[in-house]
Amino acid sequence: MLRGSALLELTRQRVLAFLRRPEAVFWVFAFPLVLAAVLGFAFKSGKAASSRIALLEESSVLFERLEGAPNVELELFSSRVQAELALRNGHVDVLVLEGEPPVLRLDAARQEAEVARLRVLVAISEVESDRLALDEVTERGSRYIDFLFPGLLGMNLMGTGLWAIGFAVADMRQRKVLKRFLVTPMRRSSFLGSFLLARLVFLVLEVVCLTLFAVWVLDVPFRAGLLQYATLCLFGAIGFAGLGLLAASRVKTTEGVSGMLNFVMMPMWLCSGVFFSYERFPDAIHPVLRLLPLTAMNDALRATMLEGAGFGQILPELGVLLFWTVVPFFLALKLFRWS
């Protein structure tokens, strides 16, 4: 029997043990698809939401002027008390009361209220719309869903990379299987290599499923070179695998590793531009945020996928990912405990 087959056998069993757990398969494959689908459909339509404007039934003058105004939905209330209640719990965006001039009641902290105020203002002051010509953005690649998808893919690669390795290693250590392997002639490199290989198998499945879904169903543009896209995903996957290995290098229990992995991932969920751009954070910390592996992954994915950027343009991000590949692996090998 060939020695090299230990690597393949370990890999095969990693894959089998995973596929035989339906709940794990759901969280890795189905859940991101569901998330992308829900968010995708929620943000796919380019139509602006209407403003809901409350009026009292007796306000007939206002009713006439506002009825039929663009993007305005009127709600009539028989009493002031009911109208105030609807305003308070966010059922309507503003309440307009008759008077000279009419009075607008609103909560200034709500963005929808500001939008509604402008729409009411335009409707009652009869500003001619040709004072400002409109040209709507409709190209694919500039909608929110186009921004969101690469972030979701990056987040998923991070999650599965960290969990697949971190959790499995801690679990095997807890079950004393690592220790059992240690008294066999199994090479440690085969063991660690099998995690990477198994990871690559799932990486292909994950990336292909999610990307096809995004392109076909959500109509997200794909302007990337395939080789560059594949390389980038590979870089990311291996980087996150190293981080997962590092997180699990010492922890003795699966509970311990869960906490550790959440600790590692939480800052990146928030700060790496998954759901919203990290540009919203103060300028001073942008350079720091760009050093996070998920930020680099997301930026590079967006540039590659949406803008068709070449290798040359994503070199800084690849550099960051390479750093996160080499350093955690090296540290993990130093710190790793088998028992």
Add this chain to the structure above:
Amino acid sequence: MSGTALQARGLVKRFGDLTAVNGLDLEVRTGTCLALLGPNGAGKTTTIEMLEGLTRPDQGTIKVLGLTWAGQAQEIRERIGVQLQETRLTEKITAKETLRLFKSFYAQSRSIEEALGIVKLEDKANDFVETLSGGQQQRLTLACALISKPSLLFLDEPTTGLDPQARRNVWDIVESFKSEGGTVLLTTHYMEEAERLSEEVVIVDEGRVIAEGSPQGVIGRLEAESIVELHPRDGGAQRLEDAQLLGLPGVRDVRRAAASITLSVTDTQASVGALLGLLGEQGIALETLQTHAPTLEDVFMDLTGRHLRDA
């Protein structure tokens, strides 16, 4: 059968302030079984893990099949089979697949079917590990240890937590391994197991050897023909003095527990007769009176004053 399969000299292992193993010597002859016997915390597992190369001793030397861990670790690993305490195999993997994995680690090995046959799990080959009973899982971990045709087998408490039938199944497997010339190092706290499987027992307590030899030889040191245990009624044990008991013919030793007294005797008939006479004189009624041939358990009691199981 001659030669030494395993040799350890002056093993010491400390964990912080605790000295788990304190100057331990061992020698296992090729083709025999040595049982390391002792209560929990005696240092059995630490010792066996040092011999398996999992833990580095602070002091002392180890030779496994004539090889050292420092120089020839991979060669040793090719030639030993190990069953650790508490290994939980992957649940969603079948018995056959589990063996296939372990087989892939070794340069030489037997077939999966043969290994399953040895542990009598042929009909469970395609069952997931999680569906196997405790005894079947234990047999599967034994098969994993045997897949490489090892010449030396390490078993750390192989039958702890198993029911009597499952325990006997494990014993049968170990005996058949020995019958083919295999050497075994076993740790256990079951006396019966040590007496049945091993040519040599080493009793350890607090990290050092307190007795060693063949099971019969070690038991023979008690110089007792039998052990007499009596439970007098109504606190009668307190009314019997050690001096009175030692004065009876054939009584070598007296030991007391809460409400019972244990005597080591060299002449069962004379001692028991005299004992019953003494009880009659003092008007002490008996709850129970038992005699049995001395066992390793009694040796341990004699040496430490404690029971093996609950020490």
